[in-house]
Amino acid sequence: MKNRLRxxxxxxxWTQAELAGxxxxxxxxxxxxxxxKYDPALPLAFRLARAFGKNIEEVFVWEDNAPAEK
Amino acid sequence: xxxxxxASRRRxxxxxxxxxxASAIDIAATRLLGRPGFPPxxxxxxxxxxxxxxLVLLAIIVRRVRGxxxxxxxxxxxxxxxxxxxxxxxxxxxxxxxxxxxxGPLNVGVAWILMAAFYGIGYAIAVRHYR
Numbered sequence: 001m002k003n004r005l006r007x008x009x010x011x012x013x014w015t016q017a018e019l020a021g022x023x024x025x026x027x028x029x030x031x032x033x034x035x036x037k038y039d040p041a042l043p044l045a046f047r048l049a050r051a052f053g054k055n056i057e058e059v060f061v062w063e064d065n066a067p068a069e070k
Numbered sequence: 071x072x073x074x075x076x077a078s079r080r081r082x083x084x085x086x087x088x089x090x091x092a093s094a095i096d097i098a099a100t101r102l103l104g105r106p107g108f109p110p111x112x113x114x115x116x117x118x119x120x121x122x123x124x125l126v127l128l129a130i131i132v133r134r135v136r137g138x139x140x141x142x143x144x145x146x147x148x149x150x151x152x153x154x155x156x157x158x159x160x161x162x163x164x165x166x167x168x169x170x171x172x173x174g175p176l177n178v179g180v181a182w183i184l185m186a187a188f189y190g191i192g193y194a195i196a197v198r199h200y201r
Contacts, residue, residue, distance in 0.1 A: 025139040029141035031200075035201070044140060
C-alpha cells in the first residue's frame with residue numbers, strides 16, 4: 001500500500017510531531033507510515049486522512065501487486 | 071494539538087519508582103530467606119513479600135501498553151516475542167550444558183537479566199526495521 005502522507009504533510013507545512021499529536025500517535029508511527037514500512041489499520045488510516053481533510057483513498061493507494069508489508 | 075496531561079507525564083516516574091521498590095523488596099526477601107533462624111511461617115511471609123509490589127508493576131505495564139498506539143504495540147510485541155524466545159532458548163541450552171556438566175545450576179536472577187537484555191535487543195531490531 002502506498003501513501004501520500006509525506007507530500008500532504010509538506011503541503012500543510014506540518015512536522016511529523018505535529019501530525020502525530022493531531023492524530024494521537026507517536027512520531028515513530030508517522031515515520032514508519034511515511035516510509036511505507038508500516039501499513040496502519042483502518043481506524044488510524046481514517047484518522048490520518050481526516051487530519052488532512054481528505055478521503056482515505058486520496059491518502060492511501062492500494063496496489064494489487066504490492067507485498068503486504070515490507 | 072494534544073499535550074500530555076500531568077498524569078501521563080508522571081507515568082514514567084511512577085513506573086521507575088515502583089520498579090525500584092519492587093526490586094528492593096525482591097532483594098530483601100531473598101536475603102532474609104538466606105538467613106537462618108526464622109520460623110517457617112516467617113519464611114513463607116518473606117517468600118510472598120514481593121507479590122504486591124510486582125502486581126502493581128504488572129498493572130502499570132499493562133496500562134502503559136494499552137496507552138500505546140498500534141504501531142508501538144507492534145514494536146513492543148516483537149520485542150517481547152524476541153525476549154521470550156531467546157530467553158527460552160538460553161535456558162534450554164543452559165539446562166543441556168548443565169546435564170553435560172559444563173556449567174553449574176542456573177540462577178533464576180540471571181534469566182531475568184537475560185530477558186531484559188533480549189527485550190532491549192528485540193526493541194532495537196524492531197525500531198530499526200520500521201524506520
